[in-house]
Amino acid sequence: MKKDKISSAVIRRLPRYYRHLSDLSHQGVIRISSSALGKSMNLTASQIRQDLSCFGEFGQQGYGYNVESLRKEVADILGMTQGHTAVVLGAGNLGRALLENFHFECSGVQLTAAFDISPELIGHSVSGVPIYSIDELENYLSRHPTSIGVLTVPGSVAGEMSERLIAGGVKGLWNFTNSELHVEGAGIVVENVHFADSLLALSYFISESL
Amino acid sequence: MKKDKISSAVIRRLPRYYRHLSDLSHQGVIRISSSALGKSMNLTASQIRQDLSCFGEFGQQGYGYNVESLRKEVADILGMTQGHTAVVLGAGNLGRALLENFHFECSGVQLTAAFDISPELIGHSVSGVPIYSIDELENYLSRHPTSIGVLTVPGSVAGEMSERLIAGGVKGLWNFTNSELHVEGAGIVVENVHFADSLLALSYFISESL
Numbered sequence: 001m002k003k004d005k006i007s008s009a010v011i012r013r014l015p016r017y018y019r020h021l022s023d024l025s026h027q028g029v030i031r032i033s034s035s036a037l038g039k040s041m042n043l044t045a046s047q048i049r050q051d052l053s054c055f056g057e058f059g060q061q062g063y064g065y066n067v068e069s070l071r072k073e074v075a076d077i078l079g080m081t082q083g084h085t086a087v088v089l090g091a092g093n094l095g096r097a098l099l100e101n102f103h104f105e106c107s108g109v110q111l112t113a114a115f116d117i118s119p120e121l122i123g124h125s126v127s128g129v130p131i132y133s134i135d136e137l138e139n140y141l142s143r144h145p146t147s148i149g150v151l152t153v154p155g156s157v158a159g160e161m162s163e164r165l166i167a168g169g170v171k172g173l174w175n176f177t178n179s180e181l182h183v184e185g186a187g188i189v190v191e192n193v194h195f196a197d198s199l200l201a202l203s204y205f206i207s208e209s210l
Numbered sequence: 211m212k213k214d215k216i217s218s219a220v221i222r223r224l225p226r227y228y229r230h231l232s233d234l235s236h237q238g239v240i241r242i243s244s245s246a247l248g249k250s251m252n253l254t255a256s257q258i259r260q261d262l263s264c265f266g267e268f269g270q271q272g273y274g275y276n277v278e279s280l281r282k283e284v285a286d287i288l289g290m291t292q293g294h295t296a297v298v299l300g301a302g303n304l305g306r307a308l309l310e311n312f313h314f315e316c317s318g319v320q321l322t323a324a325f326d327i328s329p330e331l332i333g334h335s336v337s338g339v340p341i342y343s344i345d346e347l348e349n350y351l352s353r354h355p356t357s358i359g360v361l362t363v364p365g366s367v368a369g370e371m372s373e374r375l376i377a378g379g380v381k382g383l384w385n386f387t388n389s390e391l392h393v394e395g396a397g398i399v400v401e402n403v404h405f406a407d408s409l410l411a412l413s414y415f416i417s418e419s420l
């Protein structure tokens with residue numbers, strides 16, 4: 001793999017490749033040309049070839065791509081085979097939406113626990129995931145090494161919670177709080193989910209199309 | 211405005227500009243140089259100048275940008291002053307998380323109603339937004355022209371719901387269902403929120419940093 005060269009734009013497209021390749025694999029497609037893959041993804045064949053060439057030589061001239069091996073390779077590149085584990089902080093509406101409806105395991109991530117401050121939630125489980133008191137966080141992380149902390153807490157405590165997660169050994173923060181996190185420490189990765197950015201992009205495209 | 215030339219990457223950065231400019235404006239900053247704006251956004255000064263030049267001439271050599279007029283201009287470009295209105299379809303956990311915690315009005319969008327099938331929800335309000343029966347959708351849209359439909363329904367009904375919204379005059383779909391929507395009709399815009407894509411990007415960056 002030539003990881004050094006990979007642009008952020010290519011990384012952002014990889015999950016889409018993964019989804020399309022999974023769909024194709026489920027449909028029983030064995031191999032596919034770059035032009036057919038591109039057509040189904042609204043990309044040009046040369047864009048596909050260029051993207052995938054960042055990671056090595058998967059396709060063969062005149063043969064196309066083997067769907068299942070490319071899918072596995074993309075999964076590997078995306079870190080889906082690294083055994084990442086996650087905890088959710090905040091079991092309010094959004095936290096519960098993730099616990100109940102989002103399939104972490106489909107992204108190669110094992111969701112092991114949730115934490116909240118509400119006495120009505122602590123001690124219960126949602127979709128088989130136990131909800132603990134936030135007071136138990138440090139104790140839990142020391143016994144269960146965890147790579148990802150999901151922040152669905154109020155923005156006012158996002159900073160404090162991220163510090164506690166990082167002190168507990170978490171490597172990545174999936175941040176739904178709309179607060180900018182100023183993370184200290186080497187190798188800590190933050191992925192922000194900004195609903196507003198998405199809605200504003202939609203607003204732009206609607207306004208442009210009128 | 212030279213809209214034709216604007217790349218998707220620039221559009222995707224505009225909401226971040228808007229957020230940063232709003233913060234600066236709240237902090238009382240009157241004007242800012244492209245290098246200072248770039249520093250706060252982790253972009254280079256030349257990137258900033260290049261991005262903003264797509265929309266016309268805002269900055270002045272040696273003066274920088276007037277924060278408030280640039281903020282207003284970006285808001286205008288993003289369609290925030292178009293009076294967009296929205297309805298939410300599906301008042302489950304994710305729908306309620308949006309109704310309770312997401313400030314549509316901060317993106318220039320007025321959220322007017324939600325729709326669900328659950329008798330326990332219909333007739334109630336969440337954060338002042340009334341929840342109607344999905345059977346009322348067509349009637350409601352005919353009386354209240356609506357630009358945006360927010361899909362927080364199960365993926366199995368996403369296609370049917372998007373068709374009903376479009377038939378009712380909706381111009382844009384904000385799709386949280388993880389289903390690919392195949393939308394017919396000119397000028398209909400779909401913005402997908404794929405949680406999995408975001409988690410997989412995080413997974414990649416964690417794996418890369420180890």
